[in-house]
Amino acid sequence: MNKSVLSPTTFTFLTGIVKTRSGGIIGADQGYMLETRLAPLLKREALRDLDALAARLRAPLSDGLAQEMTELLTTNESSFFRDTxxxxxxxxxxxxxxxxxxxxxxxxxxxxxxxxxxxxxxxxxxxxxxxxxxxxxxxxxxxxxxxxxxxxxxxxxxxxxxxxxxxxxxxxxxxxxxxxxxxxxxxxxxxxxxxxxxxxxxxxxxxxxxxxxxxxxxxxxxxxxxxxxxxxxxxxxxxxxxxxxxxxxxxxxxxxxxxxxxxxxxxxxxxxxxxxxxxxxxxx
Ligand SMILES: C[S@@+](CC[C@H](N)C(=O)[O-])C[C@H]1O[C@@H](n2cnc3c(N)ncnc32)[C@H](O)[C@@H]1O
CATH class of the missing domain: 3.40.50.150 (Vaccinia Virus protein VP39)
Structure with missing residues (x-):
């Protein structure tokens, strides 16, 4: 994936979807997270980069993909008896x-x-x-x-x-x-x-x-x-x-x-x- 493609417009669009669907806020310094966590999704969907993903998500019938992207961007850290x-x-x-x-x-x-x-x-x-x-x-x-x-x-x-x-x-x-x-x-x-x-x-x-x-x-x-x-x-x-x-x-x-x-x-x-x-x- 070409890492230079995460434009501010794409970042705002993708993180806006995440915020609407899950409430999660992704900070401007977390562009790397989008790139690493979404890389397998891009590969599977044969999308060149995150701009291409954004274009796909702007098209009709992209609800499932938007949800999948949102879920991939959640942080799932947990442990038994956390904080005791x-x-x-x-x-x-x-x-x-x-x-x-x-x-x-x-x-x-x-x-x-x-x-x-x-x-x-x-x-x-x-x-x-x-x-x-x-x-x-x-x-x-x-x-x-x-x-x-x-x-x-x-x-x-x-x-x-x-x-x-x-x-x-x-x-x-x-x-x-x-x-x-x-x-x-x-x-x-x-x-x-x-x-x-x-x-x-x-x-x-x-x-x-x-x-x-x-x-x-x-x-x-x-x-x-x-x-x-x-x-x-x-x-x-x-x-x-x-x-x-x-x-x-x-x-x-x-x-x-x-x-x-x-x-x-x-x-x-x-x-x-x-x-x-x-x-x-x-x-x-
Ligand atoms: C860091 S884990 C916390 C797990 C556990 N509660 C703990 O403290 O160890 C956060 C979890 O919140 C989930 N999550 C994020 N946004 C959510 C939402 N809008 N509704 C339900 N679960 C959400 C994520 O999928 C993730 O599994």
Whole structure:
């Protein structure tokens, strides 16, 4: 590919598509990212360069290609028990929510922007550990719903198979041995851990009400890619679905402060939010 072809017009056009479709902002200094991540797409489509891709995307019937380009430009970095602290907080919160809910009512947990599934499976492992301490949790139905905009990462999340490198990041060795089975150089999450988890495609820019209400939401390391109005819209939508005594976990570099008034930080906690006293409710 001729690297000198990324004109400002093409850059603005391609990144505009990404912003409209996913909310993700790509900075002017990230032209290299377009070139490297889109190179396989250019090759497959026999396109000479990014200008040719832009021309193809301006033509009718280019919706699928635009979506594919958008997904290729998402950043999918994740790891088990990422940042540790939110999972320790969850370990204390889940028993409280279990006690507060009537029997028969499921606990529902949303891993929004779940990428390859490490976050959802970390939650499922904590749940299994808690159920070993309090067997009454075994009778509680728990649903862990992982969603992402990118089809390729959802496929990997559903497969539940991870490389040695991936399981080494953040996972205690005893947890690995107990909750995964080894398949050559890879590790598969055990079926009883995967059982409460399901993975669906969902764009955070859309209306999440079809996903139902949630006791806990993890929405981490995705808002950093959005501008402030988009962060506000996404957090506002999440607040509509969150239980009054539930919690929203954001990433270490993310905050709801100054972005929405629907959520307030839990006292003494970083990155853990609950509903403000009188949240604004969407009409059904
Ligand atoms: C850096 S990963 C974060 C994964 C996980 N939450 C964590 O903290 O480890 C960000 C994920 O957000 C997804 N994403 C980006 N824009 C999105 C959108 N508009 N709707 C849903 N997912 C989106 C990407 O596909 C990517 O998998």
């Amino acid at each position: 602290r939110p999972f320790e907080h969850l370990r204390t919160l889940l028993p409280q929510l279990h006690k507060a809910r009537p029997p028969g009512q499921p606990l529902r947990i949303w891993s929004a922007a779940c990428s390859t599934g490490q976050e959802a499976y970390s939650i499922a492992i904590i749940l299994a550990e808690l159920a070993e301490l309090d067997p009454s949790l075994k009778s509680r139905r728990v649903e862990i719903i992982g969603t992402d905009i990118t089809a390729a990462v959802l496929e990997r999340a559903r497969a539940g198979v991870f490389t040695q490198f991936e399981v080494q990041r953040g996972m205690p060795i005893r947890t690995l041995m107990k909750r995964f089975t080894q398949e050559d150089t890879r590790w598969r999450i055990r079926p009883e851990i995967a059982a409460p988890c399901r993975f669906e495609k969902f764009n955070l820019l859309g209306d999440p009400r079809s996903l139902g209400r949630f006791d806990v939401v993890f929405c981490r390391n995705v808002l950093i890619y959005f501008d402030v109005p988009t962060k506000g819209r996404v957090l506002g939508s999440i607040a509509q679905l969150l239980a009054q005594d539930g919690a929203l976990y954001l990433g270490a570099a993310e905050t709801a402060m100054g972005v929405t008034t629907a959520l307030v930080a839990k006292p003494g906690e970083r990155g853990v939010y609950g509903l403000a006293a009188e949240p604004v409710r969407l009409r059904a």
